[in-house]
Amino acid sequence: MFKRLHDDNTFVFTFDGTDIQACKGETVAAALFANGIAALRKTHTSSSQRGPFCMMGACYDCLVEVDGKTVQSCMLPAQPGLQVNRAKAQDE
Amino acid sequence: MATDDTDIVIIGGGPAGMSAAICAASHGATVTLLDEQPTAGGQIYRGLSNGDNRIAGLLGKDYQYGKKLIDQLARTTVQHLTNTTVWSVDENAVITYSKDHQANRIAAKIVIIATGALERPYPIPGWTLPGVMTAGAAQILLKTSGIVPEQPVLAGTGPLLYTVASQLLGAGVKIAAVVDTVTSKNHLRAAKQFPITTPGPLLTGLSYLKKIKRTQTPYYKGATQLKITGDRSANGIEFQHKGKVVSLRSNCILLHQGVIPNTQLSRSLRLEHHWHSLQQCFHPSIDQWGKSSLDNIRIAGDGAKIGGAIIAEHHGTITALGALADLEKITEQTRDKLAALPLAAIHRLDRLRHFLDALYAPPVHYAEPTDDTIICRCEEVTAGDIRRYAKLGCVGPNQTKSFGRCGMGPCQGRYCSLTVTEILAAENKLSQDEVGAYRIRSPVKPVTLEELASLHD
Ligand code: FES
Numbered sequence: 001m002f003k004r005l006h007d008d009n010t011f012v013f014t015f016d017g018t019d020i021q022a023c024k025g026e027t028v029a030a031a032l033f034a035n036g037i038a039a040l041r042k043t044h045t046s047s048s049q050r051g052p053f054c055m056m057g058a059c060y061d062c063l064v065e066v067d068g069k070t071v072q073s074c075m076l077p078a079q080p081g082l083q084v085n086r087a088k089a090q091d092e
Numbered sequence: 093m094a095t096d097d098t099d100i101v102i103i104g105g106g107p108a109g110m111s112a113a114i115c116a117a118s119h120g121a122t123v124t125l126l127d128e129q130p131t132a133g134g135q136i137y138r139g140l141s142n143g144d145n146r147i148a149g150l151l152g153k154d155y156q157y158g159k160k161l162i163d164q165l166a167r168t169t170v171q172h173l174t175n176t177t178v179w180s181v182d183e184n185a186v187i188t189y190s191k192d193h194q195a196n197r198i199a200a201k202i203v204i205i206a207t208g209a210l211e212r213p214y215p216i217p218g219w220t221l222p223g224v225m226t227a228g229a230a231q232i233l234l235k236t237s238g239i240v241p242e243q244p245v246l247a248g249t250g251p252l253l254y255t256v257a258s259q260l261l262g263a264g265v266k267i268a269a270v271v272d273t274v275t276s277k278n279h280l281r282a283a284k285q286f287p288i289t290t291p292g293p294l295l296t297g298l299s300y301l302k303k304i305k306r307t308q309t310p311y312y313k314g315a316t317q318l319k320i321t322g323d324r325s326a327n328g329i330e331f332q333h334k335g336k337v338v339s340l341r342s343n344c345i346l347l348h349q350g351v352i353p354n355t356q357l358s359r360s361l362r363l364e365h366h367w368h369s370l371q372q373c374f375h376p377s378i379d380q381w382g383k384s385s386l387d388n389i390r391i392a393g394d395g396a397k398i399g400g401a402i403i404a405e406h407h408g409t410i411t412a413l414g415a416l417a418d419l420e421k422i423t424e425q426t427r428d429k430l431a432a433l434p435l436a437a438i439h440r441l442d443r444l445r446h447f448l449d450a451l452y453a454p455p456v457h458y459a460e461p462t463d464d465t466i467i468c469r470c471e472e473v474t475a476g477d478i479r480r481y482a483k484l485g486c487v488g489p490n491q492t493k494s495f496g497r498c499g500m501g502p503c504q505g506r507y508c509s510l511t512v513t514e515i516l517a518a519e520n521k522l523s524q525d526e527v528g529a530y531r532i533r534s535p536v537k538p539v540t541l542e543e544l545a546s547l548h549d
Contacts, residue, residue: 001223001343005238005263006146023237025142030237038343039222039325045472049324051222053469053507055229056135057128057177058210058354060502060538061220061469069540077130 002033013082015064022078029055029062029073040064040073041087063087098124098171100415101187101200103178103357106134107401108393109206110161111408112415117168119421124171124198126178126189132162134208135228136401139235147238150263154296154401155235161405180534181205181357185388188547190539195547202388202415205358206408209351209394212373212454213507214248215461218320219347220469223327227256227348240265241344245329247271247318249278250350250452251297251400258300261307268342269310271318271331273349273455282451285443293444312338316457320345349454352510353395359532361389367524370449371398372459373510374529381414382407390415398449403441406434459514467515468508470501478512482519489513489530502538505530 009024015032022031029052032040038051041063052062055074064073065085073084100116102109105127117123125132131141137158140148148156165172176191185200211226218224227246233239245268246257257270304311315331321339322328328341352373355365364377364385375397382390392411393404410431417427461467463476473496478486481495489505489512492498498512499505505512509530517527 002233002239002241005240026237026239030233030239033233034237034239043472048220048472049222050220050469051225051325053220053225053229054211055225055232057537058503058506059469063502075128 001036001038004034011078011080013078013080013084015084016086020078020084026078027074028064028076028078028082028084031078032073098122098198098200099419099421100124100202100204100412101126101185101198102204102206103181103187104134104206104208104393104395105129105132105172105174106136106206106208106393106404107158107161108208108395108404108408108411109134109204110165111405112204112206112392112412113170113172114161114164114168115409115412116416117170119416121416121419121421123169124173124200125165126176126187126198127172127174128177130174132165132172132174133158135232136208137162138232139237142236144238147235151235151259158401177537178357179537179539181361181389182534183361183386183389188534190543193540193543193546195539195543197547200388201419202390204382204390204392204408204411204415205395206392206404207354207357207395208404209398210354210506211252212250212349212352212458213511214347214349214454214458215465215467215475215508215511216318216320216347217462217465218322218326220466220472221320221322222325223322223343224320224345224347227253227346228351230346231256231259234259234263241346242266243268243342244344244346245269245271245340245342246346246348247273247315247329247331248348249274249454250348251448252351253346253348254297254300254304256346256348257309258303261303261309267304267307267309269312269340270304271315271329271340272311272313273315273318273457274452275314275455278451278453281453282447285447285450294447297448310340316455318457349458350452351394351398353398354506355395355529356504356506356532356536358384358389358391358395359529360534360536361386362531363389365529368397370446370453372454373398374513374524380410381417382411383414387418399438399441399445403438403445406438409434410438459511460518461511461515467511468498468501468505470503471497471499473498473508475511475515478515479519482516487516487520487522488528489516492516493530499530504532504536
């Protein structure tokens with residue numbers, strides 16, 4: 001669904017334990033898109049799938065979990081070795 | 093807790109914030125610029141400081157122009173705090189923000205809010221599915237990471253929609269279709285606003301449309317009843333076109349319906365706002381120097397009125413000049429002299445903007461979503477729910493919160509406020525000004541307990 005125009009300076013982080021290839025300067029949301037992952041969480045009301053919508057920190061549809069904290073993946077720079085998980089539906 | 097006293101604190105590092113900072117610092121004011129982004133430029137020049145010429149080349153000269161402001165800002169004495177999220181501004185111009193998980197306060201003599209624009213919510217069935225995002229979001233992916241969608245459908249209207257289409261085509265993307273909601277009514281309305289003096293940006297716009305045609309990108313004009321299909325994620329879009337239902341396959345749908353001022357901070361300060369009928373959104377009320385209904389709070393750029401990057405840049409300068417004169421850093425004569433050129437430029441460009449506002453006005457259906465359409469993305473409240481609340485006597489947006497948590501999720505109404513106002517206005521036969529908008533409370537962005545605690549350390 002998305003592709004990179006250039007593949008520079010790649011490294012790896014994990015999403016739910018799976019290796020995700022990222023390029024320097026990408027946010028977690030961007031890297032996940034480039035790896036074909038658009039659905040990141042489920043809503044707490046109806047458990048519907050959601051993914052990044054605004055990419056500018058306004059919609060909160062891109063929430064993921066890092067170190068037990070819920071964070072916006074579109075505002076989070078991807079880092080080598082970062083462990084990212086799907087956010088649990090209940091806690092927002 | 094760190095406390096400073098600064099002449100002018102500017103919130104937002106886009107064209108308005110940067111030009112205000114440059115102007116204020118050059119006349120001896122102490123200036124702090126609080127910027128949510130990792131580098132200066134705002135959303136419009138986002139990623140430009142990364143210095144990737146391959147991408148800047150694709151994005152065109154209007155984008156590359158931002159480099160001038162970014163470089164100028166870097167040469168000033170402005171304290172530029174990046175990755176900084178502001179969560180509250182109070183009426184005494186005290187600002188609370190987080191940076192690196194640490195909360196801080198800063199006191200200013202004058203605050204300039206330059207938080208720019210948000211994309212107008214365009215609620216249609218299926219717009220919450222993964223794979224649907226705003227056209228602006230796709231542009232951010234291109235600007236910051238050189239990531240492009242494959243075979244996307246672009247749907248809606250507004251200058252940005254065509255700009256993004258053209259940029260993606262330039263990057264070699266095959267666009268599945270452009271589904272345009274502009275109607276011939278828009279053309280008639282726009283003809284009355286035709287600008288005589290500034291054809292430049294208009295020609296650029298036309299060249300985008302030509303590129304869409306030249307590349308034989310499927311183009312549907314005057315589409316209505318748009319609906320995104322798919323169960324767990326988007327797999328296509330359906331709409332009415334020339335009396336027929338058209339259904340297209342795509343797992344990436346980019347929506348756009350123009351931009352509106354981001355009024356979260358101005359609303360949280362309970363500043364006066366008014367409905368702007370041409371731009372179909374609320375503007376904070378300001379005077380000619382950007383002064384809001386509170387003396388020490390100023391608003392510059394698209395956060396005050398949608399004008400685009402160049403108007404925002406000039407407006408930033410004018411707002412800074414007004415603040416400098418009030419702080420007695422410059423005389424009123426100097427202020428007036430220095431403001432003459434940017435004021436004239438805004439006056440000239442405003443005519444073009446009003447033409448664009450009329451031409452790319454959102455279609456009627458945008459404000460009248462079908463009952464099953466989710467309005468509040470966070471709490472999954474539908475348009476039908478809002479209409480039901482109206483029948484039960486709900487007249488104001490704030491009441492919808494108690495009826496069904498509408499607008500109470502983490503986005504704090506950024507993507508539903510306008511729609512709720514429109515639906516309540518239609519249901520209760522009131523004007524948008526009479527209905528008003530959500531009351532916004534600080535923190536305007538969710539804060540962690542650790543951050544709150546760090547404030548009192
Ligand atoms: S995608 Fe909207 S906040 Fe991250």
